[in-house]
Amino acid sequence: MIMSIIIIIFSLSESTRRTLSFAYAEPSLWTAYTAPFVHLSAAHLAGNVAVFLLVSGAFYALSRHVRTPWLFFSALVAALSIFPVTLSLLNLAVPRDAVTYGFSGVNMALVGFLPVAIGRYIEAKRGRPIDTGLLLAAFFLSVxxxxxxxxxxSPLASAVGTAGLTLCVLFGGSAVRQELRLADSRGRWRASASDPVVIVGIGTWILLLATAFPQTVATDGSVTNVYVHFVGYALGFMTAYLAHEWKLFENRVEKRVDTGRLGSS
Incomplete structure (x- = not known):
C-alpha cells in the first residue's frame, strides 16, 4: 500500500508534486504528511523503493520466523500515519529556506526497528529473553x-562519537556480564551468530545505515537530509525498543516457552 501511494503521487505532474512538498518557510500539516511520499526524479523514487523493499523484506522475514508479526505491522502503520508528519515537523528545528520531500526519513525509521526485530528473533531461537542492554549498545554504537x-x-561530532562509544561499552558490558551468568550462554550465542537469518538481518542493518549517511551529501543541486535520516532512525529505534521493553503488545517472558520450540542450541 505504501508503495502504491508513492507511485500514484509520482504519476502526478511535477508542479502538483512540488505543491505537496514541505516548505520550511510555509509549513502546514497537510504538506507535512504528503511530503515524504513525494519524489521529483525517477532515480530518487527508485532508490527509496529499493530501500523500502529491502528493509521491509528483512523485517518480514524476522517476524515470520518468530511468529510475532505485531512489530512488522505496527511499523508499517506508523510509516503511513505517525512518522511522515512527525519527521516533517522535526525538520523545522533546522531553519532554512528550502523544501523537503522523499520517503528516506520514514525508511530510516523502519531501519531503526531492525535491531529490535533481530533481538526478538534471537530471543525466540534461544528460548529465553536477552538482556535489552544489548539493543541499546547496538544503537549507541551505530550513533x-x-x-x-x-x-x-567538528567538536560536536567528536563529542557525540565519544559519548556513543562510552554508552555502548557501558550497556554492552553490563549485558555481557548478565549473559555470562546464564547456563550454556556462550553456546547459544555462537549458534545465534552463525544463524543465516541473523547474519542477513545485521548485514541489511549495516548496509542501510552506510547508505543513509554518505560522506558526500550534495549532488546535482540537492542535499541529502542526513538530519532527518538520523531523526527517523532514532525515532524508529526508540519506538520499537520501548514497545518491546514495556511489553505493550505481548509478554516476552510468557512467550519464551512457546518460541523456544523454534529451536535453540
Missing amino acids: SGIAIFAVPR
Missing part, C-alpha cells in the same frame, strides 16, 4: 559510527 564517519569533523 557513534554515524558521528565519526558520516558527519563533517
